[in-house]
Every structure is written in C-alpha cells, then in structure tokens.
Amino acid sequence: MENFPLTLRSLFDRSQSLFAKKEVVSRTSSGIHRYTYADFGRRTKQLSSALQQLGVKPGDRVATFAWNHHWHLEAYFAIPCMGAVLHTVNIRLPLEHLVHILNHAEDRFLLVDETLLPIIERIQDQLTTIEGYIVMTDSQELPPTSLHPVYGYENILNSGDPQYAFIDSLNESAPAGLCYTSATTGKPKGVVYSHRGIYLHSLSIGLADTLGLSERDSVMPIVPMFHVNAWGLPFASVWFGSKQVLPGPAPTPDILLGLIADEKVTIAAGVPTVWTAALKAQEAINADISSLRAVVCGGSAAPRSLIESYEQRLQVPFYHAYGMTETCPLVTVARLKSYQEETSLDEQYDTRAAQGLLVPGLDMKIVGPRGEVAWDGKEMGEILLRGAWVATEYYKDERTQESFQDGWFYSGDIAVIDPEGFVKLVDRAKDLVKSGGEWISSLDLENSLMAHPNVFEACVVGIPHPKWEERPLAFVVLKDAALQAGDKADLLTFLTDKFAKWWIPDDVIFLHEIPRSSVGKFMKRELREQYQAYFTGN
Amino acid sequence: MENFPLTLRSLFDRSQSLFAKKEVVSRTSSGIHRYTYADFGRRTKQLSSALQQLGVKPGDRVATFAWNHHWHLEAYFAIPCMGAVLHTVNIRLPLEHLVHILNHAEDRFLLVDETLLPIIERIQDQLTTIEGYIVMTDSQELPPTSLHPVYGYENILNSGDPQYAFIDSLNESAPAGLCYTSATTGKPKGVVYSHRGIYLHSLSIGLADTLGLSERDSVMPIVPMFHVNAWGLPFASVWFGSKQVLPGPAPTPDILLGLIADEKVTIAAGVPTVWTAALKAQEAINADISSLRAVVCGGSAAPRSLIESYEQRLQVPFYHAYGMTETCPLVTVARLKSYQEETSLDEQYDTRAAQGLLVPGLDMKIVGPRGEVAWDGKEMGEILLRGAWVATEYYKDERTQESFQDGWFYSGDIAVIDPEGFVKLVDRAKDLVKSGGEWISSLDLENSLMAHPNVFEACVVGIPHPKWEERPLAFVVLKDAALQAGDKADLLTFLTDKFAKWWIPDDVIFLHEIPRSSVGKFMKRELREQYQAYFTGN
Structure with a gap:
C-alpha cells in the first residue's frame, strides 16, 4: 500500500x-x-x-x-x-x-x-x-x-x-x-x-461526527484567515467543493447576517463574541438565516446561555469546539453521543457547554499533580496532545522545551473530563492556584464570586504562601463601592456552600477596577507581582 | 507538525x-x-x-x-x-x-x-x-x-x-x-x-459526502469480512463508535431484514444480488426497515431499476459505490452534487446508476488508446488509480508488473466519465473489442441485444480479424429457438439505431446456452478460443 x-x-x-462550477463569494472594499x-x-x-x-x-x-x-x-x-x-x-x-x-x-x-x-x-x-x-x-x-x-x-x-x-x-x-x-x-x-497536518485536519472536519463539511455546504469562516487558517475551513472547502462565503474587511454583525441570508450560508464559524453580537443584531433585523445548519464556535469558551439562545430562539444548531494555534486547530467538538440525547435538555446543555469529545486522529492525556486524572468531571489536569496535526515545536524558538516534552504538547489549558469523555476547560495553567500540592481553579472561584448580587467583577490570583506554596487571593469590584466593609465575610460565606474549605480565598481585596490588557483580559500577572508579599510579608 | x-x-x-458502552451485536450459530x-x-x-x-x-x-x-x-x-x-x-x-x-x-x-x-x-x-x-x-x-x-x-x-x-x-x-x-x-x-492505508480509508468513509459513517449509526456489513475488510466498515465503526451488527453465518434475506428491524440498522452494505434478494423478501415480509438511512451497494454494478426500487418503493436512500480488493476498496460513490438535484428525476437516476465521483484522497486517470479520455461520457478508457489506500504491488507475485506501472494501478476496468466527473463502467479491459485502434464495449452491445424481445441472453466477444485486429462476434440464446434463421438480420438492424456502424458485430452465432463459470459469469475466454479462426480462417 x-x-x-x-x-x-x-x-x-x-x-x-x-467542482469547477462551484462558487466562491467574497466581500471586498468595492462590493x-x-x-x-x-x-x-x-x-x-x-x-x-x-x-x-x-x-x-x-x-x-x-x-x-x-x-x-x-x-x-x-x-x-x-x-x-x-x-x-x-x-x-x-x-x-x-x-x-x-x-x-x-x-x-x-x-x-x-x-x-x-x-x-x-x-x-x-x-x-x-x-x-x-x-x-x-x-x-x-x-x-x-x-x-x-x-x-x-x-x-x-x-x-x-x-x-x-x-x-x-x-x-x-x-x-x-x-x-x-x-x-x-x-x-x-x-x-x-x-x-505541514502539508500532511493540514491534509489530515481537513479530513477530520469533513467527518459526519465533527463538522461534517460537505459539498452541499455554503461555508462562511468569520474567524479570520490570519488566525489558524480560519480553522482550516478554506482548505477543507476547496477539497470537498463547498461554496465559500468570505466576509471581507471588518464585517459587522449586520453584514454577516446579510451574507448568511443572501448566500444561503449553511455553516459559519466564529468566536463567542461574534456570535453574541450576531444574536443581538438578529433580534433587531430578523434576517432570513434559515439556511444555517450549524454555527461553529471556538477560540474561547461559549457560555451555555449562548448555546441555548441559538438553539431555542434561532433554531440553529450550535457546535461548541476547542482548539488552538498549535493544533491546526480542531481538538474537540461538543456534539452529543446518540444515547446522551436521552438525558434531560438541561443535562444536554450542560454537557455541550463543555469543550467536547476528542476528534478522531488525536491523542490526549489530562495530567494533574498525581498523574492522569480520573474521568469524573472533577479532577483537574493539564491537557496534553499529540497527533498528526499537533505541533512538535515552536519555530526557531527556545520556548519549545517548555511546551513540548516526551512527544506531547503541553497546552497550558487546565481541564476536567467527565465519564463520557467530554473535556471541560477550568483554567489556564499559569492562573491555577497551587495550594499544598493541590490545584484550585481561579476561574471557578471568579465565576462563583461574579454570581454574587453585589459583585461587579472578580479576579482570583495565587499568591506565594509560607506554608501552602500558594493561596488564593480574591480581587473584587463591587457594584456599589459604599458596601465594602461588611461584604468580605459575606462573600467568603457565599463561596463556602460551593467549594471545599481549602478552596476558599484567604482574603478579599476590594478594587475600583481590575487591571486589564489591551484585549480586555485580566492582567493577573500584574496583580500577582503587586501582591506577592501579601502572605509572606516580604 | x-x-x-x-x-x-x-x-x-x-x-x-x-465508546465503551456502545454495542456490538453478532449473529452466531447459537443465537x-x-x-x-x-x-x-x-x-x-x-x-x-x-x-x-x-x-x-x-x-x-x-x-x-x-x-x-x-x-x-x-x-x-x-x-x-x-x-x-x-x-x-x-x-x-x-x-x-x-x-x-x-x-x-x-x-x-x-x-x-x-x-x-x-x-x-x-x-x-x-x-x-x-x-x-x-x-x-x-x-x-x-x-x-x-x-x-x-x-x-x-x-x-x-x-x-x-x-x-x-x-x-x-x-x-x-x-x-x-x-x-x-x-x-x-x-x-x-x-x-498498510496501517496507514486502512487509517486513511477509514477517515474517507466517515466523510459527510461519502458514507458519512457516524457514532449515530448502527452499521451492518453484509459484505463478508473475508472480502476487502467488509469494505472497511468494521475498522471505521470501531473508530467512530458506531454500533455494529454482524450478521453471522450464511444470512438469508429474511434474517438480514429481521436484524435491520431488531437492531435499528441505519446503514447496511452489500452486493447487488443481496439487495435484489432483500427487495424481494421485503415485499413478502414487510419488515420495519424505517431505521435505514442508506444502503450501500458495490462489488458489481447496480442496475438503475434496483436503485429506483429502494428509493421509490422502500424509501431507502441507495448509495451506489465502486472499488476493488486493490483499493481497500472505496474509489467512487454515486452521490449527486447539490446542483445536480435540480435535474429531472430521470437524469438523477441515470447519473446515480453510474459508479460515481472519486472520493477525496485518491488520484484517478482514465486512459484510452489516445491518452486521457475526454470527460464527455463517451470516450472509453481504463481506470488508473493511485493514492494512500491503493496497492502498489501484488504480494510476492510477478503479475505486479502487469498491473502496476509508473506509480499507477491499472484497474482493468474500462469506463467513461461525464462532464461532472461521474465514472461509469463500460467493460473489463480483457473483454473490450479492439477494432482498428478503437475500443468497442462488449457490455454495451450485450445489454442492447438483451433488450431485444426475442433474446434470452447475449454475449459479445472480440475475435481476431485480418484487417481490423479484432471484430465483435455476437453469441445469442433466443427465447424461442425456432426463430433463429430470420433473426440475424433483425438483430443487427436492431443495433444499428443505437451504435456507430463500426460497432455492429460482424456476425451473430446462435447457441442453446452460453458457457458460464462456477460463479455464473460468461466464459468469454472459452468462446474466444473456440471461435478464434472465425474471421481469419486459420
């Protein structure tokens, strides 16, 4: 052979x-x-x-x-x-x-x-x-x-x-x-x-159980072509003869919805912020998006409410996916197994708010402080990947040795995996709080704090600790700054119901705002540096 | 990468x-x-x-x-x-x-x-x-x-x-x-x-545009597991987590229909004779086959009438496919392009009675006496193949050199290809009649002769000819042997409307029966040897 x-x-x-007759439609500056x-x-x-x-x-x-x-x-x-x-x-x-x-x-x-x-x-x-x-x-x-x-x-x-x-x-x-x-x-x-990597990745997104890309599709990559090959869609579309709809410079939600309607787009792919904005725009303009058989969402985690909105309000199936530049990008897609459709709708959305099942062709390990984690939806570990479309190095870069070891790519993403194999991201490795050899998810604590009615936003950071290596310290912006004093105990009590005792932050610092990067992410590193002596005193 | x-x-x-929970169902001698x-x-x-x-x-x-x-x-x-x-x-x-x-x-x-x-x-x-x-x-x-x-x-x-x-x-x-x-x-x-060949072939049958094999499927390979890996279905089913239904020893049409009903089979694969027999049995027993999303048919050409019967009478989509032992086997699947569904139903069935479109991953050339043929649905050539799941040799066999040349596998199948890329088999290379540097399809002539109301069966063979290298000689079994004498001219006239003049057989020999092999195929080689001096006289 x-x-x-x-x-x-x-x-x-x-x-x-x-497919010589099939069409490529492009929006350009001139039309x-x-x-x-x-x-x-x-x-x-x-x-x-x-x-x-x-x-x-x-x-x-x-x-x-x-x-x-x-x-x-x-x-x-x-x-x-x-x-x-x-x-x-x-x-x-x-x-x-x-x-x-x-x-x-x-x-x-x-x-x-x-x-x-x-x-x-x-x-x-x-x-x-x-x-x-x-x-x-x-x-x-x-x-x-x-x-x-x-x-x-x-x-x-x-x-x-x-x-x-x-x-x-x-x-x-x-x-x-x-x-x-x-x-x-x-x-x-x-x-x-490599050619081989893109080739195999293209096959993987044509599989019925992943994105099922097909000649019948009209494919619109909203994800930019400068970002991980627009998730590989242009390559696969050319191979399978799908119509392509390329939305051009700085497309607004209205433009995207117009293209979906005009070009009978069947599958479109973008990040959660795109789909959030499109949802809002659609409620105003009510474009004919009945051609859509799926929206694909990746790049960062989609909130469950977004998934529900697309399916319940717009009747559009929502494919939640996960990947990164180092993986071409597709790693998981959150599509249910057939028998999972017999669970309650509530359970189904919970499952599908996770990042999903590993696609055929990749190997994955999730490794915590005690080795590979149990598939219990609880034990946290870092996602390690290898396979035909997983990188093995950074290009001419000595940081290769940090991320690629023993044939595995260390993704830096911390996840749990449930008994069915659904991967759910819980944190970035660098943001984890490492306390007494155990891991605490800063993201979980933040999400819970932000569910408190008085909290506007919250950020949790691991700070060096003389006994436990690190302990979580919470930074909170209140909706009403006047409340501060009495709220510290209230906030910590609020968390007590939800987490093991050793997860509860050792203290809460109230801020007027949490420092953010140019792309809007919390600058945890700055907080960590600023408060590094908080528990040790030096 | x-x-x-x-x-x-x-x-x-x-x-x-x-997929640890998914099921494999086997029919064995004991149940x-x-x-x-x-x-x-x-x-x-x-x-x-x-x-x-x-x-x-x-x-x-x-x-x-x-x-x-x-x-x-x-x-x-x-x-x-x-x-x-x-x-x-x-x-x-x-x-x-x-x-x-x-x-x-x-x-x-x-x-x-x-x-x-x-x-x-x-x-x-x-x-x-x-x-x-x-x-x-x-x-x-x-x-x-x-x-x-x-x-x-x-x-x-x-x-x-x-x-x-x-x-x-x-x-x-x-x-x-x-x-x-x-x-x-x-x-x-x-x-x-090779492992690689089976791996890539498995991906190819999971593609939405080929068989779309999925976790949601209940897959029944009727094609034996001793025949080209049951067309690769067991490998792909394991990978994608499909339920498998293995029909065991000598399954009859009734047994197969019962398994489809009991195990909610969604896709089943077999040769035309299996599907013909199942059609007949289904008309008698009317099993609940509503779970079927497709039947896959390959191994030899499916008549258009069989495809129509499954779709019109049983409401089951029929995937006509083509391949062989040397190709793992999938080469083409006759599924329409989206825009071909706008043609008349009659044209659609004509198109789908052909062997279909080359699947992603293989290269094909169709080469006739004057090089690669035109994509006009008329010019005949031999199908040449190469790709990740195409053999490059016969195992320890000197016949390798006959079939594998310049990196291509010479399939021995003669086909035409239409402007859309649908491949249609017209003959085996060894059965072609080579007349004056041109090719004549023995199969086309036979099919036309058999459409004549007096003809029971017909076989056309190329016989050495002093001027044209070979000329076609027709062997015919009449429904009523008494008719013979006057029918020769009538039969040849019958063909004149349908073929170019130089295609018409030079003579017709009436036989009581046409010699057949143990598997029921015409033994053309025997006829060729017996009549080799028919035109040359020596």
Whole structure:
C-alpha cells in the first residue's frame, strides 16, 4: 500500500476536476465579488507563477496581511502548492510584534490588503527580509503608498502563467503554513503546519461526527484567515467543493447576517463574541438565516446561555469546539453521543457547554499533580496532545522545551473530563492556584464570586504562601463601592456552600477596577507581582 | 507538525476511551450475541496476548476463515495491533486456491469458524506453514475435528492478558492486512493493506459526502469480512463508535431484514444480488426497515431499476459505490452534487446508476488508446488509480508488473466519465473489442441485444480479424429457438439505431446456452478460443 504523499495538491486538484462550477463569494472594499473554482484555480496557478518570477523558491516564507477574501484564498493554495510557506500574519498585533514575526519568519514577500497598507507603512523601515510588497486590490492602479518595491496583485497575476505546473516532488512533511500565536510573556511563538497536518485536519472536519463539511455546504469562516487558517475551513472547502462565503474587511454583525441570508450560508464559524453580537443584531433585523445548519464556535469558551439562545430562539444548531494555534486547530467538538440525547435538555446543555469529545486522529492525556486524572468531571489536569496535526515545536524558538516534552504538547489549558469523555476547560495553567500540592481553579472561584448580587467583577490570583506554596487571593469590584466593609465575610460565606474549605480565598481585596490588557483580559500577572508579599510579608 | 504514525492503535484506543458502552451485536450459530466495546477491547487484548503466547510475532501472517461476527472483529484488531498481519481468507474459494493462498501467505495460524471446519479439514494435509488452528466457537468443548494442533478460541482467550499492551513502535507503513483477489487466469493475487492505508480509508468513509459513517449509526456489513475488510466498515465503526451488527453465518434475506428491524440498522452494505434478494423478501415480509438511512451497494454494478426500487418503493436512500480488493476498496460513490438535484428525476437516476465521483484522497486517470479520455461520457478508457489506500504491488507475485506501472494501478476496468466527473463502467479491459485502434464495449452491445424481445441472453466477444485486429462476434440464446434463421438480420438492424456502424458485430452465432463459470459469469475466454479462426480462417 502506497505512501502516497498527503499534500495540498490533492485538495486543489479535486476542486478543479470536480467542482469547477462551484462558487466562491467574497466581500471586498468595492462590493461583492463572485467567481467559480475554475477561476480560482486559474488565478491560483497564475499567482504561483508570478511569485516564482519574483524569485520565490520552495521553502521560502511568503506572508499575508489580509482579511478573508478570494485573494487570500488564492494565496492559501498558490504559496504551499509551489512549495513555499504561507505565513498568515495577524493584522491586530501590536506593531513591535508585527516587526518581530515578519523578521523572525524571514518572509521574502508580503501580500497586503489595500486597507491595511498604513500599518505596514509604519513598520517597513524595520523589516529586514521583505523584498517586495504585493497589494491586494482589484484596482489596476496602485494606491499611493510609501512601500517599496510594491506590486499590484492583479498586475503581477496578469504576468503569471495559468498553466503553471505545481511542484511535483512535494514531501508531505514539508512546511505549508506558518502562524504565530501570542505568548503570555515575550514575543509571539511560531507554529509550522505541514502539508500532511493540514491534509489530515481537513479530513477530520469533513467527518459526519465533527463538522461534517460537505459539498452541499455554503461555508462562511468569520474567524479570520490570519488566525489558524480560519480553522482550516478554506482548505477543507476547496477539497470537498463547498461554496465559500468570505466576509471581507471588518464585517459587522449586520453584514454577516446579510451574507448568511443572501448566500444561503449553511455553516459559519466564529468566536463567542461574534456570535453574541450576531444574536443581538438578529433580534433587531430578523434576517432570513434559515439556511444555517450549524454555527461553529471556538477560540474561547461559549457560555451555555449562548448555546441555548441559538438553539431555542434561532433554531440553529450550535457546535461548541476547542482548539488552538498549535493544533491546526480542531481538538474537540461538543456534539452529543446518540444515547446522551436521552438525558434531560438541561443535562444536554450542560454537557455541550463543555469543550467536547476528542476528534478522531488525536491523542490526549489530562495530567494533574498525581498523574492522569480520573474521568469524573472533577479532577483537574493539564491537557496534553499529540497527533498528526499537533505541533512538535515552536519555530526557531527556545520556548519549545517548555511546551513540548516526551512527544506531547503541553497546552497550558487546565481541564476536567467527565465519564463520557467530554473535556471541560477550568483554567489556564499559569492562573491555577497551587495550594499544598493541590490545584484550585481561579476561574471557578471568579465565576462563583461574579454570581454574587453585589459583585461587579472578580479576579482570583495565587499568591506565594509560607506554608501552602500558594493561596488564593480574591480581587473584587463591587457594584456599589459604599458596601465594602461588611461584604468580605459575606462573600467568603457565599463561596463556602460551593467549594471545599481549602478552596476558599484567604482574603478579599476590594478594587475600583481590575487591571486589564489591551484585549480586555485580566492582567493577573500584574496583580500577582503587586501582591506577592501579601502572605509572606516580604 | 508531527509525523505521528497513522495506525490501527488509534482506532482501537478511541473505541475504548469514548465508546465503551456502545454495542456490538453478532449473529452466531447459537443465537444473538451482544456485548459492548469495553468487552470487545478486553477480549481483543486477550486475543493478542494469547497469540503472542502461541509464538506470533510482528510481521507474521495470521489467517481467518470466518463469517461476520464478534470473534472476527476481535481478530481484525488483535492481529494488526500486535504488529502481525490479518489475512482474511475467502471461504468460497475452490480448495486448490485455498491451499495456494494459505501457503503463499505463509500463514502461521488459522482462526476458523466451527461450521467451516470441514473445508479446512479437507486441505489440512496440503498446508505447509500453519502451526495451529483456533476454532471460533462459544462452546468450551472443542468440536470433533481432525485438525491438529487445534485450540478453542474461548480457551486460549482465557489464557490471554486483558491488560496486554499493544506494540508501541508500529510504523504506519507496516502491513496490517492481506487479502487475495481472484485473477482472470492463474492463482489469486495477494494485496497487502498498510496501517496507514486502512487509517486513511477509514477517515474517507466517515466523510459527510461519502458514507458519512457516524457514532449515530448502527452499521451492518453484509459484505463478508473475508472480502476487502467488509469494505472497511468494521475498522471505521470501531473508530467512530458506531454500533455494529454482524450478521453471522450464511444470512438469508429474511434474517438480514429481521436484524435491520431488531437492531435499528441505519446503514447496511452489500452486493447487488443481496439487495435484489432483500427487495424481494421485503415485499413478502414487510419488515420495519424505517431505521435505514442508506444502503450501500458495490462489488458489481447496480442496475438503475434496483436503485429506483429502494428509493421509490422502500424509501431507502441507495448509495451506489465502486472499488476493488486493490483499493481497500472505496474509489467512487454515486452521490449527486447539490446542483445536480435540480435535474429531472430521470437524469438523477441515470447519473446515480453510474459508479460515481472519486472520493477525496485518491488520484484517478482514465486512459484510452489516445491518452486521457475526454470527460464527455463517451470516450472509453481504463481506470488508473493511485493514492494512500491503493496497492502498489501484488504480494510476492510477478503479475505486479502487469498491473502496476509508473506509480499507477491499472484497474482493468474500462469506463467513461461525464462532464461532472461521474465514472461509469463500460467493460473489463480483457473483454473490450479492439477494432482498428478503437475500443468497442462488449457490455454495451450485450445489454442492447438483451433488450431485444426475442433474446434470452447475449454475449459479445472480440475475435481476431485480418484487417481490423479484432471484430465483435455476437453469441445469442433466443427465447424461442425456432426463430433463429430470420433473426440475424433483425438483430443487427436492431443495433444499428443505437451504435456507430463500426460497432455492429460482424456476425451473430446462435447457441442453446452460453458457457458460464462456477460463479455464473460468461466464459468469454472459452468462446474466444473456440471461435478464434472465425474471421481469419486459420
């Protein structure tokens, strides 16, 4: 039996032989753009050919800095199928991180959206390896820009050969993609995706029990194409011949709902904030979203109430999923086993508010302080992963050794797993409170504190302790600042019903606000540093 | 990204971690046997352990000679997961072929059904490598048999360790299975299945657009487990946690319909003769088959009328598929693209009577006398295949060079392909008539002749011709033998409307019967030899 190489060539070729008539719909700055997979194929080959003329060789990194649209889709295949590496760059990163990753990846060319030119113009002087910029615009005229040398996408495409033959000797282990993920501290870390990894991940999302991606689908990745390959949807859609609907620059909830209605979208994927905003917008505009067979939600945990709202109020099945940059990304999907549908609706939603069941193709261990955890929904451990689409290193980065050991990727996510195998995230490893060899979930305590009627927000941090290594310290912002004094005991009592005694924070500090990062997350590290001597006195 | 090995271990392990409660139902000689995947897993490990105690080592071939049941399913995993090779032997082969393949494969042990013992007893003296026989029976007492040495399956299982640890260093390219396929001439040819091949094939049948195999399914492979791994269904079912219904020894149509009703089978797979017989039986017994979401039909071409009957009369979707021993087997499935459902029902059935669309993961070329054929539904060519689950050789067989060239498997099947990519078989390569550098389908001519009201059956054979290399000669059995004389011209005129002039047979020979093989196929080779001088005169 043949070790026939598993490469993106197979995906591309099948779209050309079987699905030439199917459509790719893109929203661009100038309106709705439509074409077929036949057009996509011809233009993709032209792009490869044009990049080759510019000097791109197998193994070279070529970066994109773009929203979701047909140009980006062409780059998704043109770059890997010529043997080069598609480096999708997150347009929302701070400038210093952009400079770092473009230099660290040693990108030779950068494909950039016309609307995003100003960002790149501000950092171009610091980019040490870029030899040219290609502006994604449908105008034949290049917009005014200080970038140099600069090319128009459509201009270079016209010079490309639509009969260009993709490289025939591609090894399945060869790098196809590169994506950087933010680190807790320090610079973003790069993850390389192999052809084989993307190929197998694409198969995994076509399975009936995961996302069931199909030729019948009209697929809208709301998740950006600069974020873990838009969860792999563009790759799988090309392979299976699904219609694609790419929502373009800065889509608002109204725009997304309009696209769903106009393009009969059957499956759309985004983060919880997108689905929360879309739910609100839908209540106002009542778009015809009856074509939707599923919304996919990942990136961070979806609250149960969001899942219920989609299913009860909008009659749209909600697929809660989990993954990360290092895993291509799909790791789990919260779809019930057939016999779980016999439980009460309440239990079902509880189960589905968890991150779900491991998909076929990956191995997982959940390891706590005493080894692999019991499948009891209670014992906490870190999620360890390995498999065909799990990274084994960070790209040229010594932090590899922290996260990859003994063949496993240490995800940094702390979870419990129930007897049916449903994984539920409870914390990030760095935020866990380690008390006397046991783990306490800061997230669980925070969620409970925030359920108290007087609490506006709450944050729990592990602080060094002379006897227990760490003890939890709670930081609370009250709805009415005047209440403070009497509330400390009340708050702690409020927790007593819900947690073992040793989980209860040793103290509560009232703040006017909890420090947050630029993306709105609690800055626990700052609190930890500020209060590090709270229990030890030094 | 990791080259994590793609082996059957992953399939087995997932069934144990996630689907321990799901059921495997077996019909055995003594009744219906039920257990869970947890039981299956424990017993599978015991079987591996017991085989190891008997001396089986990685790379060794272990044969099965059995119907579809839980013992066979245990062997499906126990043998490959310990690194040995599962050799499934076709119980219907002539004795001389059985002897040949058991010796050729150098099988060390043979697992054999109690009811099939008499067959093996008749050939045991000729088996040169078998060191022991294991009788699959639930009785603790061994049945009387001349086989020696002989073990009871349940007895050796009891000696096996349920904690047995499968081999950890399995390479994905390692052989997992072996199956022999009948050859036109000579001995059967062996095909080795790698772990990687079975793994990827299993993913392919879980895809929404192929069979969509799912945890929600109750899967009944009617196709024997000795025939191309029961089309891969047992492997995929274990991986995805589907309930399995294994219909045991010599199931009749009534038994099959009863199992569908009792076990709420959702998907069942068999050859056209099975589905024809089941259709007839269902009309008599009217079993409750409402659980069926699909019947899968392959092995040979399903007539359009059969597809229509299942869908129109029984309301059961019919998946027409194509494959062969050398391809694990799935190659194509005749499921319509979404936009093809807008054509007339008549066109849809015509399309679906073809073999269908190439599944994701394989490459195909259809090559005729002038190279790759046009996708016009007319130009004929041989189907060439390559991909992760396509063989690259016959096991220790010099006939490899006839069928495997330049990285492609030459299937020997002649097909046309329509503009949408639907493959339709028109003949076997050996039965094509090659006339003046062009190809004529003997099957097309036969089907047309048999549509004539006076014709009982017809067979068309290519006979050497001094000018055209070959010309078609028709052999016809009339319904009323008295008609003969005047009918020759009438028959040829009947064809004139339907085919190009050069397709029309040069002559018609009336016979009382057409010689058939033991499995009921026309023996065209005999006719060809007998009439070889018909046009040349020598």
